[in-house]
Every structure is written in structure tokens, then in C-alpha cells.
Amino acid sequence: MTPRYPAVVHFPIALAILSVVADAIAWLTRDSAIAPSLFAAGWWALVGAVVLGAVAVVLGLSDMRHETIEHEAHLRVHHHMRVGFTVLGALGLLFVWRLVGVLNGTFAVGLGYLVVAVMVFALVMYQGWLGGELVFRYGVGVAPTGQGRHPEPSASEPSHADHG
Secondary structure, three states: OOOOHHHHOHHHHHHHHHHHHHHHHHHHOOOOOOHHHHHHHHHHHHHHHHHHHHHHHHHHHHHHHHOOOOHHHHHHHHHHHHHHHHHHHHHHHHHHHHHHHHHOOOOOOOHHHHHHHHHHHHHHHHHHHHHHHHHHOOOOOOOOOOOOOOOHHHHOOOOOOOOO
8 A cells, every 4th residue: 555644744744834934924023914814824824734734643543554664663653653643732732722812803823822833843843853764764654766875985986877
């Protein structure tokens, strides 16, 4: 079965980052005409991050059950999974926090929200780094191709491929 998680996971990461960035810029320029639109963009990006984050968690769990993973990599996959649940919970917390404001008629956020959102942003970045380690260091979910694994002497030789 083809892994489905890699096709989805980039969207909640990008939307979570967009949400924090849009809200931060809106907060810094809160007296400008563009601030309400940025706050709204931050809200809708957060909604997308939560929905697609939940989809990514489900697909990640499904893909993990279908992979044959060595013990050391498997330990890392489980750490990635636990951090993923934490990220989804943190995004859910931000969602509820924002929802209260939206239901009261405002997309705007305060400094307290932004501080927590920046911490969630850092957690999302850590989670992305963990995922990169799984792929690039352990080869999890990647079919071996032998590319980029040349011994040192041959790696320094120029390629004979035609780049015409």
C-alpha cells in the first residue's frame, strides 16, 4: 500500500505556520485597515490546520501499521507519533480559544494567545524536524534507491551524465 501520510502532512504544517504568522502581523498592525483580514486569515488557517492535522494523524497511524520498521527507527516513529498527538491537542486548544472570540464577533487575538501560538509554532517545527529525521536518516516510508549513498571517493568524482 502506498503511504498516504506524506501527501497530507505538509498542509497542516503550512496552515499552522500561516495562522501564527498572520495573527502576529495582524496583532502588530492591529490599528491598520488590513488587520481584520489578517486575523480572519489566521482563524481560517487554524481551522484548516486542525482538520488536516486530524487527517494526517489518522493516515500516519494507518501508514505506521503497514510499514516494516527497524527497532531504533520504530522508537523514533513512536516519539514522532506522541509529539503529533501533542501538536494536534495544542492546535485544538488554540482552535477553542479562537472559537470563543469568533462566537463573540471578533477574529482578533491578544498577546497571551500569541505567546501560546508561538510555543505551538515551535512544537510544529520540532515535529517537522522529527519527520525529516525519520525520512532522511532512517528511510522510514521511503523505498530504497541507492541515490546519494556513494562512498566518499566516488562522491567527489564529477558525474558523467549528460546535462545538455
